[in-house]
């Protein structure tokens with residue numbers, strides 16, 4: 001079979017739409033607001049912003065650079081840097097970059113399925129006239145139902161496969177050109193609506209007035225983990241998207257663009273959610289249920305207009321999720337088709353099908369298989385169900401490890417002349433700062449996130 005040709009983005013703008021699409025997802029709109037709510041508002045936001053600047057941007061630049069320099073998907077890219085004995089060891093990093101996104105895809109597509117389920121159910125009025133406690137019950141019924149979750153997970157993987165199968169130009173680019181502007185418009189409409197009807201000033205204070213006494217090592221590590229996930233680092237998505245960049249595009253500019261847009265969306269999601277949550281007095285509105293339990297109550301209280309905004313909100317989440325799932329499937333599909341193993345469409349179908357099967361187990365982790373603890377015989381994993389084990393290894397262990405190793409790879413292993421050339425900044429101060437960060441601060445800092453992820457050092 002003939003190997004597929006490596007393609008390129010039509011412009012730096014389409015790259016930005018796609019990379020921001022990958023970064024902006026459930027992490028920004030679902031997870032960020034509830035973690036902020038649970039962890040001291042402004043203090044968390046402040047630390048988060050600092051981490052995006054000192055860890056996030058340098059790592060985005062690093063991953064984009066590897067992809068762009070090699071013009072190959074992640075595994076091939078890392079393999080292409082050399083053939084020495086030491087380099088053979090680095091290939092493990094390539095494999096990890098290839099597999100981590102698929103691990104994430106299995107649980108991410110289940111939650112993406114919930115958002116589709118909620119969009120449809122809000123539209124058909126299933127959440128109208130909610131009685132006390134009913135919203136929580138509906139959410140728990142969903143978690144308890146393997147069939148409902150598997151159905152919506154199948155829809156979300158199906159959409160993802162259909163997009164990725166069509167290739168870079170007619171699949172990925174076309175979809176982000178529609179979904180990303182729609183996402184921004186919906187988000188702005190929701191923020192405007194929330195600021196007119198809700199308690200905007202309180203949200204502003206909540207998000208931007210840091211209570212410094214709340215800054216603890218645990219908070220810092222939590223913010224770092226969140227930033228990592230939110231920026232799609234350590235998981236092949238950014239690297240593969242970087243590989244479709246042409247040589248004339250500035251990597252530092254693209255990295256800064258992605259980081260700013262991603263952070264901006266996370267903050268806006270807070271401003272879409274907190275004002276209405278505050279003004280409706282649903283005070284204990286935190287945790288994963290913030291979006292799936294509390295918001296339907298609030299939307300219901302607002303009558304028909306709430307129903308419209310409810311549909312918009314869950315569509316927003318679904319769009320954000322789909323532009324992320326396509327970036328999770330793309331690394332493997334690009335690898336298989338560019339190595340000539342399968343045509344792209346088949347590669348997308350087979351990979352999607354394989355991970356759909358794993359997704360079924362994930363969807364059953366909260367119900368039929370909730371008492372199955374695959375690694376329960378090891379103390380650390382005691383009580384973790386299948387979903388939690390997959391999430392732990394892909395998001396807490398290997399994703400973070402990839403970030404740390406990629407910094408070491410660039411800082412210490414590959415030729416500095418190549419790095420200088422790819423960054424296109426000469427030996428400027430910015431380059432020197434970036435290089436210092438990547439050599440020292442990033443690996444050491446990320447090591448702490450990694451150790452905390454495994455051993456929970458911050459308690």
Ligand code: PFF
Nearest residue numbers: 023025026027230232235237
């Ligand atoms: N950045 C996405 C989010 O915040 O929801 C999640 C994600 C997408 C992580 C793609 C990793 C990835 F490769």
